[in-house]
Amino acid sequence: MTLTLNIQGHILRPDSGEAYTAALRRNSDLSVQPAKLIVQPAVYDDIPRVLAYALAQTPPLEIAVKGGGAHSSTWASSDGGLVIDLSKLNRVTLAEDKQSVTVQGGALWGDVYEVTAKAGVDVVGSPLWFVGVGGFTLGGGYGPLSGEHGLAIDNLLSAKVVLADGRIVQTSKEEEPDLFWAIRGGGGQFGIVVEFVFKTHPYAGPFGSGIIAYPGTELENVLKVIQEWKTTQTPADRLTLNFSRPAPHFKPSIVILPGVLHDTDGARSKTVLAPFRDGTAKPVLDKVGPAPDMLTVSHAADAAMAAAPKRLIIRGTFYSDMFPALLTAVWERWVAFTEGNEDVRGSAVLWDLTSPAKLAEVGVEETALKLREPHYWMAVQGRSTTDASVGAIREFTASIVQFVREKNAELSGRDLGWFVNLSQGNEKPEDVFGANLQRLRQIKAKYDPKQVWRKGFVIEPLAE
Numbered sequence: 001m002t003l004t005l006n007i008q009g010h011i012l013r014p015d016s017g018e019a020y021t022a023a024l025r026r027n028s029d030l031s032v033q034p035a036k037l038i039v040q041p042a043v044y045d046d047i048p049r050v051l052a053y054a055l056a057q058t059p060p061l062e063i064a065v066k067g068g069g070a071h072s073s074t075w076a077s078s079d080g081g082l083v084i085d086l087s088k089l090n091r092v093t094l095a096e097d098k099q100s101v102t103v104q105g106g107a108l109w110g111d112v113y114e115v116t117a118k119a120g121v122d123v124v125g126s127p128l129w130f131v132g133v134g135g136f137t138l139g140g141g142y143g144p145l146s147g148e149h150g151l152a153i154d155n156l157l158s159a160k161v162v163l164a165d166g167r168i169v170q171t172s173k174e175e176e177p178d179l180f181w182a183i184r185g186g187g188g189q190f191g192i193v194v195e196f197v198f199k200t201h202p203y204a205g206p207f208g209s210g211i212i213a214y215p216g217t218e219l220e221n222v223l224k225v226i227q228e229w230k231t232t233q234t235p236a237d238r239l240t241l242n243f244s245r246p247a248p249h250f251k252p253s254i255v256i257l258p259g260v261l262h263d264t265d266g267a268r269s270k271t272v273l274a275p276f277r278d279g280t281a282k283p284v285l286d287k288v289g290p291a292p293d294m295l296t297v298s299h300a301a302d303a304a305m306a307a308a309p310k311r312l313i314i315r316g317t318f319y320s321d322m323f324p325a326l327l328t329a330v331w332e333r334w335v336a337f338t339e340g341n342e343d344v345r346g347s348a349v350l351w352d353l354t355s356p357a358k359l360a361e362v363g364v365e366e367t368a369l370k371l372r373e374p375h376y377w378m379a380v381q382g383r384s385t386t387d388a389s390v391g392a393i394r395e396f397t398a399s400i401v402q403f404v405r406e407k408n409a410e411l412s413g414r415d416l417g418w419f420v421n422l423s424q425g426n427e428k429p430e431d432v433f434g435a436n437l438q439r440l441r442q443i444k445a446k447y448d449p450k451q452v453w454r455k456g457f458v459i460e461p462l463a464e
């Protein structure tokens, strides 16, 4: 060892007891790995020291970076290496004019909403409070306000980044523009973002939210309603369609989770959701009402999340439209998978239906995100109550997203590839970054030629 680690933040080792164990935890138990060292920087200057220390070891320690720890992979963990855990860097500061908000790289979206909700402004972030701002944003960031305001990266004004060589730089369209381009959709391969500055928007609530649920026998009718509903959908209306087996009966169900912006007195959601209640499909549960702010919305799923099995694999991909043939085929596969094995009946499929027009206003060359034609995203959550079924949920999630990608390509004529925030890392890079891969590889060569950042979706440097 040639250097000592002298920092203001915390250093945790396997013999540090509960603090070490707590710092290893991730949203999925399958993402936990036993790090040799966990470092929780207290100030930005701690990070270059940590990097120098890790790289001076023989052999150099693997470096992983943890934001919110929500990604369903081991990208933010390390088996025997060093984890830079950003959780102490979670300050959120609203500008005096309330036009922007500065968020430290380890904050969760719940930390942001605590501040924005009090101030009566909104920001494009995650629908769930426990998702990290870091990973979510670097992969694009599709949120409840994306219909009106685009993706999180479309609202990013600037960022502060610790580079692989230890420099701390400011980046925006004017400063280090290549870096700014790459961190908007290229993932965590270019540095540690310690500060994001996002544009804020006027209060978008109250938010019509809740649940409308149907028995599985209504699938065909619900899909008809959604096709019709989409013809009048505005950027302020969003819903997610879930295939899940809710307790206590665990029967295959279709669960609609609406997100209606500007729902004053519940009036808009009544109109917007009327087709779901007009008798074409008959709900067995209908509980929708206005939530006052995004912080409240982001906690709506807390009870369900607490009860869900923690062995979780998520994979997701994009789709072009609500093709009944696509959704019906996935439904059949999901029912068959969750029917036979009680361990895995917590597995679910989610289809996001946010109005895509706004995100398509940005050109594909403007940010690293490869997909700017109108599209939606979907996710398969494989959950298991036992280790014995982990192989089965891995196989199931992989096979469903592969099927969705292929079937969507067949029905739409468009192959939309993979979604970095919901991939696992073993996908082909060209399928994740598309036409932007070449430029990302060149920017990688400029900012991380020695591949200090080796976790996550690895991009090979390419000298120009």
Ligand SMILES: Cc1cc2nc3c(=O)[nH]c(=O)nc-3n(C[C@H](O)[C@H](O)[C@H](O)COP(=O)(O)OP(=O)(O)OC[C@H]3O[C@@H](n4cnc5c(N)ncnc54)[C@H](O)[C@@H]3O)c2cc1C
Pocket (backbone or CB within 6 Å): 027, 064, 065, 066, 067, 068, 069, 070, 071, 072, 075, 076, 086, 105, 106, 126, 127, 128, 130, 131, 132, 133, 134, 135, 136, 137, 138, 139, 140, 141, 142, 143, 187, 188, 189, 191, 192, 193, 194, 314, 421, 422, 455, 456, 457
């Ligand atoms: C329940 C659930 C719901 C989700 N819903 C959505 C959704 O609606 N829309 C959507 O777009 N995505 C969604 N996601 C995906 C989510 O955006 C990604 O999993 C994201 O990576 C999580 O960010 P994190 O910081 O919590 O992750 P982590 O696991 O901490 O990190 C993920 C990756 O990002 C890197 N990283 C994190 N922070 C930084 C940083 N500050 N600087 C550099 N690298 C960093 C890590 O090194 C790692 O490679 C959801 C995920 C879950 C589990």
